[in-house]
Amino acid sequence: MTTKTISITEVAYNKLATLKLPEESFSEEVNRLTSHKNDIKELLGAWSDISSNEKKEINEAIKKRREYTRHRR
Numbered sequence: 001m002t003t004k005t006i007s008i009t010e011v012a013y014n015k016l017a018t019l020k021l022p023e024e025s026f027s028e029e030v031n032r033l034t035s036h037k038n039d040i041k042e043l044l045g046a047w048s049d050i051s052s053n054e055k056k057e058i059n060e061a062i063k064k065r066r067e068y069t070r071h072r073r
Contacts, residue, residue, distance in 0.1 A: 003027075016029060016030075019033065
């Protein structure tokens with residue numbers, strides 16, 4: 001297998017090292033961290049266990065953020 005050498009800052013290296021699993025190479029780690037697809041199906045049911053009050057609070061926070069963003073343009 002062909003390899004490539006890249007330069008990263010020490011801060012970036014330390015972040016990667018923190019996320020690296022035991023017995024995992026850095027190449028395996030990069031593949032693992034970048035292989036996730038943004039599949040909406042993975043999110044289905046993610047909020048099914050929150051209360052209706054929490055849902056209202058979340059929706060209100062989203063609405064406020066959207067309003068704030070609209071007025072900044």
